[in-house]
Structures are given as C-alpha cells and as structure tokens.
Amino acid sequence: MELFAALESILFVASKPLSFTALAKATGRAYADVEESIQTLETKYNHDASGIHLFVVEDRVHMGTNPTYADVVDQFISYDIGGELTKAQLETLTIISYRGPITRPELEQIRGVNCAVILRNLLMRDVIIELEDEEKLLPVYQLSTQALAHLGITGQEQLPEYNELHQHAHIEETLSDI
Numbered sequence: 001m002e003l004f005a006a007l008e009s010i011l012f013v014a015s016k017p018l019s020f021t022a023l024a025k026a027t028g029r030a031y032a033d034v035e036e037s038i039q040t041l042e043t044k045y046n047h048d049a050s051g052i053h054l055f056v057v058e059d060r061v062h063m064g065t066n067p068t069y070a071d072v073v074d075q076f077i078s079y080d081i082g083g084e085l086t087k088a089q090l091e092t093l094t095i096i097s098y099r100g101p102i103t104r105p106e107l108e109q110i111r112g113v114n115c116a117v118i119l120r121n122l123l124m125r126d127v128i129i130e131l132e133d134e135e136k137l138l139p140v141y142q143l144s145t146q147a148l149a150h151l152g153i154t155g156q157e158q159l160p161e162y163n164e165l166h167q168h169a170h171i172e173e174t175l176s177d178i
Contacts, residue, residue: 003029003037008063011041011054013104013116015123015130015139017062026137035059085125092118093147096128097156098165100142103133107141 006027010018024034038061042054051069055062065073085093095110096102107115119141122128127147130139143156156162 003027003033004041007034007037007041011061011063013138014062015104015116015119017055017057017060018137020059020061022137023061088113089118089121093122093127096122096141097143097147097159098162100128100156101131101133101140102142103138103140105138 007023010023010026020031020034020038023038024031027034038054038056042056044050045052045054045063048066048068051066053064053066055064092107092111092115095107099106099110104115104119107119119128122141123130126144127150128141129144130141133140148154148156151159153159157166159165
C-alpha cells in the first residue's frame with residue numbers, strides 16, 4: 001500500500017481533523033511514517049497554485065480548501081445550499097432518517113454513489129448532524145433536532161413505517177457486504 005495515496009484518500013473522505021495516531025491505525029503504519037508522509041503531503045498541497053491545503057495543528061490533520069479562495073468557496077456554498085433539496089439529497093436524508101446513525105461508507109453502500117458533497121450540504125442546512133462513534137474511525141450521521149422539529153416529531157422512531165424500514169431485509173443484506 002502506498003502510504004501517501006492512502007493518507008490522501010482518508011483525509012479526502014474525513015469530514016473532521018484526524019490524529020496521526022488514528023491515521024497510523026487506519027493504515028497499519030508507524031506513527032513516524034505517517035508524520036513524515038503528512039509533511040510531504042503538506043509540501044505537495046500547501047502552495048498558492050493548489051486549491052487544496054492540509055491543515056496541521058499539533059498531531060491532527062485535516063484536508064480543506066486553500067484559504068486564498070475563501071470568497072469563491074463561500075459564494076459557491078451560498079448558492080449551493082439555497083433552494084429546495086435535490087432528489088439525491090432527499091434520498092440521502094431519507095436513508096439517514098430511517099437507518100441513522102449511519103456511517104458514510106454504509107450510506108454509500110446503500111446508495112451506490114459517493115455522498116461527500118450531499119452530506120456536506122445536508123450538514124450546512126442543519127438537517128443532519130455528525131457524531132463521533134467510539135467503535136468506528138469515521139463519524140456517524142443522524143437527523144438533527146431542527147429536522148425532527150420541522151417534521152413535527154421528537155424522535156426518528158416516530159417516522160411512518162419506521163420499524164419496518166429501519167430493519168428492512170434488503171438493506172441489511174446490502175450492508176452485510178461492508
């Protein structure tokens with residue numbers, strides 16, 4: 001396994017800063033190797049001609065956009081989150097509603113497509129929240145209290161046909177492949 005590529009992949013899908021220790025565990029490599037590779041990746045990304053930067057604070061690293069382009073990114077985000085939810089966003093929100101808390105890989109296994117941008121948009125709209133799960137390296141997603149209030153319910157188990165859909169056999173079979 002190429003450590004640089006593995007770290008890039010993990011940092012790309014992670015929606016939060018990750019510790020070097022967590023990255024070493026995820027890649028099965030030594031802490032020192034991860035630390036050295038992160039320094040190399042910083043050199044690769046952290047320059048004016050790159051739209052991507054690595055942000056390292058102590059032993060935590062996060063991949064994000066180049067601060068130089070913050071105005072352009074803010075303008076895009078304002079445009080992107082306005083208006084009604086798209087069909088893909090509604091589908092993702094429905095899965096999170098009935099299966100949450102759910103990890104991004106589980107969600108992508110069910111939908112069959114990458115959900116990074118959709119999750120980002122749903123988080124920015126405050127209809128879902130991201131929580132830490134002590135058993136998993138990746139965060140889990142579930143409905144926000146704002147979404148529950150908008151639906152007029154106090155818990156996701158109050159959704160129509162929740163029990164039937166939460167444990168649906170086809171979804172259970174799909175997730176068993178992960």
